[in-house]
Amino acid sequence: MKANRYLAEYVTSIVVAVVLALVPLGLGGSAHYLRIGTLMLIYTAYAVAFNIIFGHTRQLFLCVGALAGTAGYISVLMVTKMGWSPWATIPVGILSAAILGGVFSYVSVRRGLGVIFVGIVTLVFSMIFHNLILGLRTLTNGETGIDTKGLGPAVLEPGLGSYYVILGVLMVSLAIYHLLMRSRAGTAFRAIADDEFAAELAGIDVTMYKVLAASVGSALVGAVGAVYAYYGGFINPTVYALVSVDIVVLVTLLLGGMGTLLGPVLGGVLFTVLDEIVRPLGQLNVLVYGVLMIVLVVTFRHGLVSVLRKLIKVRIP
Amino acid sequence: MIAILIDGIVQGLQLSLMAVGITLIYGLGGVLNLAHGQFAVVGGIAAALCLEAGVNPLVACAIGILSAGAFGLAVDRTLLLPAYRSAGEERLLLGLLITLGLSFVVNGYLDYKFPNISLTLKLPTPSFEVGGITVRTASALAASIAIVAFVLLFAFLKGTLLGKVIRSIIQNEVGAGLCGINPGRIRTLIVTLSAMMAGLGGVVQGLFSSLGTEMGNELTSFALIVAVVGGVRSVNGTLAAGVLLGIVNAFASYYVGAYLTLIILLGTAVFTILLRPEGLFASRT
Numbered sequence: 001m002k003a004n005r006y007l008a009e010y011v012t013s014i015v016v017a018v019v020l021a022l023v024p025l026g027l028g029g030s031a032h033y034l035r036i037g038t039l040m041l042i043y044t045a046y047a048v049a050f051n052i053i054f055g056h057t058r059q060l061f062l063c064v065g066a067l068a069g070t071a072g073y074i075s076v077l078m079v080t081k082m083g084w085s086p087w088a089t090i091p092v093g094i095l096s097a098a099i100l101g102g103v104f105s106y107v108s109v110r111r112g113l114g115v116i117f118v119g120i121v122t123l124v125f126s127m128i129f130h131n132l133i134l135g136l137r138t139l140t141n142g143e144t145g146i147d148t149k150g151l152g153p154a155v156l157e158p159g160l161g162s163y164y165v166i167l168g169v170l171m172v173s174l175a176i177y178h179l180l181m182r183s184r185a186g187t188a189f190r191a192i193a194d195d196e197f198a199a200e201l202a203g204i205d206v207t208m209y210k211v212l213a214a215s216v217g218s219a220l221v222g223a224v225g226a227v228y229a230y231y232g233g234f235i236n237p238t239v240y241a242l243v244s245v246d247i248v249v250l251v252t253l254l255l256g257g258m259g260t261l262l263g264p265v266l267g268g269v270l271f272t273v274l275d276e277i278v279r280p281l282g283q284l285n286v287l288v289y290g291v292l293m294i295v296l297v298v299t300f301r302h303g304l305v306s307v308l309r310k311l312i313k314v315r316i317p
Numbered sequence: 318m319i320a321i322l323i324d325g326i327v328q329g330l331q332l333s334l335m336a337v338g339i340t341l342i343y344g345l346g347g348v349l350n351l352a353h354g355q356f357a358v359v360g361g362i363a364a365a366l367c368l369e370a371g372v373n374p375l376v377a378c379a380i381g382i383l384s385a386g387a388f389g390l391a392v393d394r395t396l397l398l399p400a401y402r403s404a405g406e407e408r409l410l411l412g413l414l415i416t417l418g419l420s421f422v423v424n425g426y427l428d429y430k431f432p433n434i435s436l437t438l439k440l441p442t443p444s445f446e447v448g449g450i451t452v453r454t455a456s457a458l459a460a461s462i463a464i465v466a467f468v469l470l471f472a473f474l475k476g477t478l479l480g481k482v483i484r485s486i487i488q489n490e491v492g493a494g495l496c497g498i499n500p501g502r503i504r505t506l507i508v509t510l511s512a513m514m515a516g517l518g519g520v521v522q523g524l525f526s527s528l529g530t531e532m533g534n535e536l537t538s539f540a541l542i543v544a545v546v547g548g549v550r551s552v553n554g555t556l557a558a559g560v561l562l563g564i565v566n567a568f569a570s571y572y573v574g575a576y577l578t579l580i581i582l583l584g585t586a587v588f589t590i591l592l593r594p595e596g597l598f599a600s601r602t
């Protein structure tokens with residue numbers, strides 16, 4: 001029994017990796033669809049990271065885009081202004097995102113902020129980040145953004161290679177997620193999500209585990225944000241805006257199922273398909289996201305994974 | 318100097334008009350309304366549409382405010398019901414996410430349907446002089462509208478039995494229920510009233526400069542900052558914070574530029590939450 005304990009997790013991860021690795025073959029070499037596929041992986045990876053923060057420890061971080069942007073901008077600026085190699089600056093970006101996320105979490109837990117105040121503080125941080133990027137025009141070029149073509153590692157130039165690199169990032173995120181969940185921390189997260197007060201009484205260091213979840217999640221968000229900065233060819237505030245990252249990630253996670261391994265992946269794939277369907281509507285797609293979000297929050301809060309679990313009697317992680 | 322001060326106070330009053338709705342809805346319904354700016358935009362755009370159809374400006378504004386109220390009523394009776402059914406953190410989270418989704422629905426719809434409509438109200442005399450200071454008629458009018466609205470609100474909250482009922486729910490919903498008060502109906506009333514005040518704020522914005530369909534999020538964030546700094550459960554605090562931040566905003570925009578100002582305001586909000594979560598001017602409602 002012990003050997004099979006994580007069988008479902010391993011099988012799921014392998015299936016996810018194989019299926020996603022085969023996606024480019026099905027696209028028939030179309031550059032447009034390959035780009036959409038790559039963006040799907042990026043948003044899925046964001047959702048995996050956000051899942052650790054929000055899905056497991058109920059910390060509503062409305063600053064996924066801002067954290068990713070912090071890592072992205074720091075990394076790119078250190079390359080352009082100081083001439084460092086991107087291999088050195090990406091870890092710096094990741095570290096700064098992790099520290100920021102950890103600090104938000106630590107302060108919120110220490111001050112006993114409820115979910116709503118964590119939401120407000122991080123939302124305000126998102127706005128501050130956005131305004132700083134717009135305001136520090138000499139450094140960041142404001143809305144025009146910075147051209148990152150040819151700056152980053154060559155493997156991140158758009159194309160088939162970058163698809164697999166980003167798939168690698170996603171799989172590493174899933175692996176970290178799995179390792180975290182099977183460790184002591186995972187047990188603590190589940191206890192905290194069920195009842196924070198009871199967890200504290202049972203001797204779990206709630207502060208430590210919440211900060212851990214926030215830092216690991218933010219580090220993963222930062223990693224994706226920094227990689228995206230080089231893949232996208234340019235960065236500007238819109239790339240990391242609340243509307244273009246946080247809302248998508250929230251909808252993705254709600255769609256797939258919070259607190260599950262497969263949820264963010266399923267959500268990411270489904271959201272990309274939906275997004276392609278509503279793309280011809282132009283302006284109206286914002287409306288569609290809004291409606292989707294309300295419907296999901298109200299009626300479908302446990303996501304696809306829990307529906308699948310009920311339909312087929314297989315354990316889905 | 319004095320001109321900037323007056324400007325700041327007027328702006329602050331307008332911000333308070335919006336923020337007080339967030340305060341009341343949060344205090345009574347336990348829902349942090351992230352679509353509050355959109356209520357104002359709905360009101361303003363409705364007024365603009367009436368103006369375009371050749372309706373008398375005063376009537377158009379009244380229609381705008383009423384439509385904001387009707388919109389608020391509809392949202393309260395339909396979308397927010399699932400949030401009201403749950404309690405505690407769950408309700409806060411549901412309310413937050415539902416209104417966030419609602420703000421996107423309103424933004425998307427208005428941008429699509431009325432991309433080029435904005436509300437601009439022109440007054441016959443642009444400015445007049447009092448004791449050597451030139452005052453914009455729009456500012457004077459906006460300030461008086463806001464002050465009248467606040468006097469009416471305070472008279473309602475402090476002077477009437479219904480106001481007492483409302484304050485009792487803000488203090489303790491369960492206790493109020495035990496005294497035979499039906500929180501659901503009062504909540505609907507307050508959401509409608511708050512939406513109307515937001516609509517008024519939108520119309521006032523049209524008086525100052527202009528109100529377009531894309532301004533919802535901006536109005537929401539300013540109102541949110543004011544509500545947070547004033548204490549999300551205190552009406553007095555919201556008014557004081559609105560005026561204070563309005564003055565800070567006016568002086569800072571004049572001396573250090575618009576972008577640093579916004580960061581100062583946002584920073585104030587963060588530090589208020591961290592240092593005094595109950596608000597800078599927390600006192601009884």
